[in-house]
Amino acid sequence: MKAFTFGLILGLLAIPVAGFLFFKFGKPPVATADPSLPFERQIVSVPLEVRIHREMPGSVPVSADAAAYGAGAAIYQSQCVACHGLPDRPSSFAPNMFPRAPQLFERHGDHVGVSDDEAGETYWKVANGIRLSGMPSYKKVLTEKELWQVTLLLANADKLPPEVQKQLTTPAQLINSAGTKNVRDVAR
Numbered sequence: 001m002k003a004f005t006f007g008l009i010l011g012l013l014a015i016p017v018a019g020f021l022f023f024k025f026g027k028p029p030v031a032t033a034d035p036s037l038p039f040e041r042q043i044v045s046v047p048l049e050v051r052i053h054r055e056m057p058g059s060v061p062v063s064a065d066a067a068a069y070g071a072g073a074a075i076y077q078s079q080c081v082a083c084h085g086l087p088d089r090p091s092s093f094a095p096n097m098f099p100r101a102p103q104l105f106e107r108h109g110d111h112v113g114v115s116d117d118e119a120g121e122t123y124w125k126v127a128n129g130i131r132l133s134g135m136p137s138y139k140k141v142l143t144e145k146e147l148w149q150v151t152l153l154l155a156n157a158d159k160l161p162p163e164v165q166k167q168l169t170t171p172a173q174l175i176n177s178a179g180t181k182n183v184r185d186v187a188r
């Protein structure tokens with residue numbers, strides 16, 4: 001029994017000691033370019049998904065029409081494009097972020113970007129951001145309506161009308177056809 005207790009205590013002590021040695025003398029993955037730890041992605045994304053599904057709004061208060069897409073495209077151009085790219089124009093540095101920034105106009109199967117996610121989930125991510133990633137929280141940058149407009153653009157990225165597609169990839173047109181706001185106002 002004594003030997004067992006001694007072994008148990010030794011075993012329990014070994015865990016923090018090993019952790020200390022790893023962080024002090026090992027090469028913990030602190031650089032963006034480092035490979036991930038085993039299960040790192042799963043450990044971070046499970047609590048995130050749980051929290052989002054608890055808090056995300058169930059209904060969408062702004063209608064998904066041409067005006068919302070136009071305003072959403074203007075917001076996307078001024079706030080999101082550097083990390084999340086455009087149709088056929090992915091961000092150059094996004095793959096070198098950790099976690100990498102997904103390309104929100106990239107087609108996968110029947111979907112484009114996050115068009116397969118519920119709008120409420122995307123709204124939550126844009127409003128609150130994702131901690132320990134490059135994804136900012138926009139609730140103090142955009143108004144409630146603007147958060148929904150850019151959300152609707154992304155939620156419908158697989159079926160945007162051609163004029164919105166064109167607006168996204170034509171910066172000069174953007175300022176004239178942005179609807180309620182121009183790029184400079186949005187970026188205030």
Ligand code: HEC
Nearest residue numbers: 079080083099100101102122125126130133134135136150
């Ligand atoms: C500085 C870079 C950066 C900017 C700017 C940025 N994001 Fe992100 N975003 C990220 C990163 C990195 C992730 C991935 C986070 C993760 O995987 O945990 C992300 C994730 C997301 C996701 C979730 C994607 C998925 O697959 O679930 C959405 C939606 C999103 N961003 C929307 C936006 C919108 C809308 C804007 C502009 C209003 C924006 N982001 C601006 C870096 C950025």
